[in-house]
Amino acid sequence: MSSLRQVEAMLGRESMGVVHGLPGVPVASPSSVDEAREIVQCLTKDRVKFALLGRGSKLGWAALVQKPTLAISTAKLSGVVEFEPGDGVMTALAGTTLAELEGIVRPHGLRITPAVPRADNATLGGVIAAGQSGTDRLLHGAMRLHLLGTRLLQLNGQSTRSGGQLVKNVSGYDIHRLLAGSFGSLGLITQASLRLMTCPEDRWLCTSQSATPAPLVQLATQLLESGIRSEALIIEGAGDAWQLHLSLVGRRGHVEAERKLVAALLPASDSLGGEAAHTRLEALRESEPDWHAGDVVQVALKRSRLSHGLETVMDSGFVGKQSQYRIHPGLATIQVRLQSALSAENLRQLRTSLQALSAQVSLKRPTPLTEEFLPRVVDPVRARLVxxxxxxxxxxNLLCTRPPLEPIQ
Amino acid sequence: MHTTIPRQLQSILGDEGMIADKNRRIPYECDGLAFEREIPDLVLLPASTEELQACLRILHAAGIPVVARGAGTGLTGGATPVKGGVVIGLARMRKILEIDPTNQFARVEAGLVNVDITHACDDHGLFYAPDPSSQTACTIGGNVANNAGGPHCFKYGNTSRHILGLKIVLSDGEILELSEPELDPSGYDLLGLFIGSEGMFGIATEVTLRLTPRAEVTETLLAVFPDLDQACDTVTDIIAEHWEPSALEIMDQLTIQAVEASVFSAGYPPDAKAVLLIEVEGSRPECEANVAGIEAIAKRHGIMEWRRAANDKERKKLWAGRKGAYGAMGRIAPDLYVSDVVVPRTKLRQLVRQTTDICERYDLKITNVFHAGDGNLHPNISYDRRDADQMRRVLAAADEIMRVCIDAGGTLSGEHGIGLEKRDQMHMYFEPEDMEAMLGVRDAWDPSGIMNPGKMIPVRACNEHRPLRFKR
Incomplete structure (x- = not known):
């Protein structure tokens, strides 16, 4: 009997399906870790190529290197394993969506980071495997910093633990850090523990408009230098319509004091407070396009070089001013969704022009990146270690994952 | 060791960079875990990454075990030499290579003492957040190896949250460059994996550190309790009610008395059964809200006294007692066993009581000074290692403390690491397959197995699966 037939016999037809973004590939959704183990063992025994998924919401980010024969989804591995509100920590199965987790912790005055868009379709395991950040990145940092532990189903069938459910823990190697951003290339994350964040007492959101991004970048720099602690500081726009969004959170008196500071710097801005600010920020998050899908150029550089970097990108004819931009001044990144596919030559030119700023330029596109798009030669020492x-x-080498996994200069 | 090897190493390092004389090697026989000792065959003190690289090539070819050492302040025997091996000290690599206040990072050599970077960037209103009690002596490289913590890690997190880049020399002398600060790793998070690997993956020689802006306002508070349980319950409630101090440190009566009798006297009331040292940072309104909220909880739990440092001098004095607590304990007995376990913060009272009961049962003197906000207990046992029976009781009590903490949902270590001290207790927390996975990762980093062999992962247990490999 073929491996596929065996898997189908194991799970029953109702647990086999397909997922948008992986046409022609059957998807098995085990409802327990033991079932997942049986499938993995069956596939490895027969040397069948397979992919690991949550709900497949990130399949549009990049194509897999090879087409798998089967995909295993964690969609049915769902539910909270342990939640201790008094300790601010939670452990859940990997297929639980972030929206479900948020719904459980929110009544206790807690929240999940990262605050990602379309959280009702983003699984915990998927967000970890993709190393995804949310609109709260500036305040809380990367999600890998709040990942306390994981359970990984390895291809040898062993379920191994790293870390735990404690806010401080240095026992053993932090293998869970290796899994964050590994895109399903090391095994199936079946369970994870997170540190939870406290819901802010107050919130304030303001938006400032401009016909060009430069004044907004300057304002953002002033805001950052003033020591204001924002949850989100984002500039977005295209052509002659640009907006800066600033979200402040914290204790009531603190938000009020910072709001006054901001008002002095951003006199002409629309603002909202309290629940209205929260609703508006959520709406902004939900309305944003998937910045990982389509041809997107990302430039990361030092904060002090942001203005210069933005000018360089906008002045390059092939990126242009009409493309859609999203700038995170606090994180010093510029993302540009290109109107048309970028050629390797254009990308090389862009890199050359940004070289003086020591910027890292990467291209995200839904089709596999060919050699000429790889921005730098892989460090051989790193390549051997990886x-x-x-x-x-x-x-x-059975796991089908996305390229390029490795850093490129 | 073949006689040609010291000559080859000396030709790289010069006289200043190598210690061959036995009397001068003795200080390197242990770290802060004094009861595990082994005199290394040689001590190497490279002055640059290139020197270290050249030395490792020779040692790798000869299969000689290597133990890296910062300042030797580690408490778990992570820097204890391996029989027939060499110690590589980073003491000659302590330069600050770059401070970039605008982009808030610094690049330093790994042998730099922790507190020196904070001093160096003080004028820019920045500081390096991880602050282990030994910060005036311990090195950044040692902090990286152990993912070190400290009182303010309650707010700022352990070392791994503050490292942006590393230059690492691998066991075969290859240099792994992870030194360019990146927002997110563009491949595997090798940096995150390396931090806390206790010198078993390679030796970091350069570290890019995140610098943190100093808060507008810092308030230091002292809550004095007639009972240790009440201090623990206060902390549990502060966490549960989502107040956000930057540090929550408990000291029990024996600690208070030792501190007050020492040069570190901070004015803690000696009749108090416990004090809770609290720090709150942020904007003025934020601090006031936190102070009011925390004070209300402390009052609910029956404090004897509530103090608020009026100025920087008073603030420093309150902290001097906490930072000097370990030094002050030298008054109790000649040796101190500093345990390091973490428990769920909802169970502080129960576990502190249990650890105290265990020590009393073994007729041992215990003091408690710990990072209560993280649930990171430090049951400290004062003893005399010349007394074999006392030594046996210390180890038995330490074992039992780990067991009760793990049974309650805790873990083996919050900031000191595993080293030799807790290696044989790893099975209490991890299953054999978890450790097998760790061995696999370690083999990927160091296929030769010469880097700090025999630490962290229990050899006996893992021999059943696959022995640790290193040539002698």
């Missing part, structure tokens, strides 16, 4: 790590977890 190959050994991959060999440790996937000795038969």
């Amino acid at each position: 190959a050994r790590l991959r060999q440790t977890y996937d000795p038969q």
Whole structure:
């Protein structure tokens, strides 16, 4: 019997399906870790290529290197394993959506980071595997910093733990940090523990408009230098319509004091407070396009070089001013959704022009990146180490994942 | 060790960079875990990444075990030499290479003492947040190896949250460059994996650190309690009610008395059964809200006294007692065993009581000074290591403390690491397959197995699966 037939016999037809973004590939959705283990063992025994998914919401980010014969989804591995509101920590199965988790912790005055768009379709395991950040990145940092532990189903069928459910823990290697952003290339994350954030007592959101981004970048720099602690500081726009969004959170008196500081810097802005600010920020988050889908150029550089970097990008004819931009001044990143596909030559020119600023330029596109789009030669020392790590977890090279996994200069 | 090897190493390092004389090697026989000792065959003190690289190539080819050492302040035997091996000290690599106040980072050599970077960027209104009690002596490289913490890690997190880049020399002398600060790793998070690997993956020689802006206002508070349980319950409620101090440190009566009798006297009331040292940082309104909220909880739990440092001098004095607590304990007994376990913060009272009961049962003197806000207990046992029976009781009590904490949902270590001290207790927390996975990762980083062999992962247990490999 073929591996696919065996998997179908194991799970029953109702647990087999398809997922948008992976046409022609059957998706098995085990409802327990033991079932997932049986499937993995069956596939590895027969050396079948397979992919690991949450709900498949990030399949549009990049194409898989090879087409898998089967995908395993964690969609049915759902539910809270342990939640201790008094300790501010939670452990849940990997297929639980962030919206479900948020619904559970919110009544206790807690919230989940990252605050990602379309959280009702984003699984905990998927967000970890993708190393995804949310609109609260500026305040809370990357989600990998709040990942306390994981359970990983390895291809040898062993379920291994790293870390735990404690806010401070240095026992053993932090293998869970290796899994954050590993895009399902090391095994199936089946469970994870998170540190929870406190819901702010108050919130204030303001938006400032401009016909060009430069004054908004300057304002953002002033805001950052003033020591204001914002949850989100985003500039977005295209052509002659640009907006700066600033979200302040914290204790009531603190938000009020910072609001006054901001008012002095941003005199002409629309603002909202309290629940209305929260609703508006959520709406902004939900309305944003998936910045990982389509041809997107990302430039990361030092904060002090942001203005210069933005000018350089906008002045390059092939990116242009009409493309849609999103700038995170606090994180010093510029994202540009291109109107038309970028050629390798254009990308090379952009990199050359940004070289003086020591900027890192990367291209995201839904089709596999060919050699000419890889921005730098892989460091051979790193490449050998990564190959050994991959060999440790996937000795038969069965896992189909997205490229490029490795850093490119 | 073949006789040609010291000559080859000396030709790289010069006289200043190598210690061969036995009397001068003795200080390197242990770190802060004094009862595990082994004199290294050689001590190497490279002055640059390139020197270290050249040395490792030779040692790797000869299969000689290597133990990296910062200042030797570690408490778990992570820097205890391995028989037949060498110690590589980073003491000659302590330069600050770059401070970039605008972009809030610094690049330093790994042998730099922790507090020196904070001093160096003080004028820019910045500081380096991880502040282990040994911060005036411990090195940044050692902090990276152990993912070190400290009182203010309650707010700011352990070392791993503050490292942006590393330059690492691998066991075969290859240099792994992870030193360019990146927002997110563009591949695997090798940096996150390396931090806390206790010198078993390679040796970091350069570290890019995140610098943190100083808060507008800092308030230091002292809550004095007639009972240790009440201090613990206060902390549990502060966490549960979502107040946000930057540090929550408890000291029990024996600690208070030792501190007050020492040069670190901070004016803690000696008749108090416990004090809770609290720090609150942020904007003025934020601090006032936190102070009011925390004071109300402390009052609910029956405080004897509530103090608020009026100025920087008073603030420093209150902290001097806490930072000097370990030094002051030298008054109680010649040796101190500093345990390091973490428990759920909802169970502080129960676990502090249980650890105290265990020590009393073994007729041992225990003091408690700990990072209560993180649930990071430090049951400290004062003892005399010349007394074999006392030594046996210390180890038995430490074992039992770990067991009760893990049974309650806790873990083996919050900031000191595993090293030799807790290696054989790893099975209490991890399953054999978890440790097998760790061995796999370690093999990927160091296929030769020469980097700090025999630490963290229990050899006996793992021999059943696959022995640790290193050539002698």
